[in-house]
Amino acid sequence: MIDYEINEFGRRLGLPSLELNQNGMASLVIEGLGTVMLEKTSELGDGELLLVLSRPVEPSETARFAKLLEAVGWRRNPPFRMSAAFFRQSLILTARFEEGAVTAALLENALRVLSDEIERA
Numbered sequence: 001m002i003d004y005e006i007n008e009f010g011r012r013l014g015l016p017s018l019e020l021n022q023n024g025m026a027s028l029v030i031e032g033l034g035t036v037m038l039e040k041t042s043e044l045g046d047g048e049l050l051l052v053l054s055r056p057v058e059p060s061e062t063a064r065f066a067k068l069l070e071a072v073g074w075r076r077n078p079p080f081r082m083s084a085a086f087f088r089q090s091l092i093l094t095a096r097f098e099e100g101a102v103t104a105a106l107l108e109n110a111l112r113v114l115s116d117e118i119e120r121a
Contacts, residue, residue, distance in 0.1 A: 037051075
C-alpha cells in the first residue's frame with residue numbers, strides 16, 4: 001500500500017517510477033525547493049514514513065529561520081508531526097506519518113506545507 005502511494009506521489013511530481021531503495025529511502029533534488037527525502041522506518045514496531053525537506057542556508061540567514069524552529073513546535077499544532085533543525089548549514093524540516101495513513105495527496109500537501117513554512121520565515 002505505501003509503495004503505491006509513494007509511486008503516486010512521484011507521479012504527481014513528474015517522476016512516475018519513484019520508489020524506495022532497499023534501505024527504505026528515496027532522495028530527490030528539486031531545483032528551487034531543495035532536497036526531498038522519504039524514509040520508511042520501523043524503529044518502534046509500527047511503520048512510519050518521514051518526509052524531509054532540506055535546503056542550504058547561508059550563515060547570515062540563520063536568524064531569519066530561527067523563528068521557524070519555534071513555529072513548528074507543539075504549541076502551534078501543525079497538521080502533522082513536524083520538526084525543524086539546522087545541520088551543516090542546511091535548514092531541515094521533517095514531517096512524520098504513520099505508515100497506514102500515508103497517501104500521495106498527504107505527501108504532496110505536506111511537501112507544500114514544509115515549503116510554505118520556509119517561504120514565510
